[in-house]
Amino acid sequence: MAEGERLDSLCRTGSLRDLFHTIFPESEIGGVLDFQRFLVHELIGEVSEFRAHISGPGASLIDWMLVRYQMENVKVLFRGYLTKTPAEEIGRHLVSVPGWLPVDIRGVAAAESPEGFVRSFPKGFLRENLEEALEIYRDNPSPFFFEAALDRVYFQGLVGATGRLSQEDREIIGPMVFQEVDMFHLMLVARGKFHYGMAQAMLQPLHVEGTRIQRSLFGAMLNDPDLYTSASRSWERIFDGEPFERGPDGSNAIDAPVLEGLAWNRFIRLANLAFRRSHMGLGAIMGFVGLRRVEVANLITISEGIRGGIPAETIRGRLIPRTDIAKAP
DSSP: OOOOOOHHHHTOOOOOHHHHHHOOOTTTOOOOOHHHHHHHOOOOHHHHHHTTTOHHHHHHHHHHHHHHHHHHHHHHHHHHHTTTTHHHHHTOOOOOTOOOOOOOHHHHHHHHSSHHHHHTSSSSEEEEEHHHHHHHHSSSHHHHHHHHHHHHHHHHHHHHHHHHHHHHHHHHHHHHHHEEEEEHHHHIIIIITTTTOHHHHGGGGGTTTSSOOOOOHHHHTTSSHHHHHHHHHTHHHHHHOOOOOOTTTTOOOOOOOHHHHHHHHHHHHHHHHHHHHHSSSSHHHHHHHHHHHHHHHHHHHHHHHHHOOOOOOHHHTTTSSOOOOOOOO
16 A cells, blocks of 8 residues: 555656556556546445445445445536536546446536536436535535535435444444544535635534534534634544644634644544454454545545646645644744
């Protein structure tokens, strides 16, 4: 797995062609988009293979994890609809996912309204969830809300599937799942309120029940005057220790990317813990998939960095776990 010193080495790769050959030595990769899609396809394939050997609530959880990639496809289609991107170009960014029903991409791209976009999908589970997301979007017509509403649907299902596991599996897997959902809550506050200036009443419906950031705490975070005060309410729930202290002058200059990086640092620790605590059980699978998701995200970041001509040390600092975040004075 690409981590530690191997990540350092990959960041110093001289060209995209060298990167592609290092990761996939036996495959012909045509460009960055092909490389990134190949990474995601491999991960989806691994999750699907695990599913074939699991039954009961564990199988339902893995099934739901694959829904994530259906939702990502929907986001790609929605962005294409908003920007009037040609159907052929939209199709190049979609990934093949088990359970993904054929969608008329041309119909999606040509939709004349959000309602028409939703009607372009076949009737069934996905369309029902799109209709739910559309209700939130109608009141707040921004891509931010449509995508956040899709994420909420996915995360609520993830928490529900985790809750149906055995007590032993919940104790191992729950912390990692709750960490990911609470990162979503934190970014709703950091980006939704403090970056985009959205009102509490607009963001409150996006809360996901059943995690360490309860609805009342989420509401309090949305009502705080600054990001430091808001994030500090969740120190022990989403970070390993108190990551920042106010400076001698009372300053509290923190931003969303730094908080997100620190939260991902904790996620990778919890994924490692789940992998090592569970001997050939569901926790080992969930921990492994969590680590692989981080690896894929890192490799995509490296490919974008090399394409953009970013120095190796700068790329390395943006990977997970974040190594460029120092505690505030």
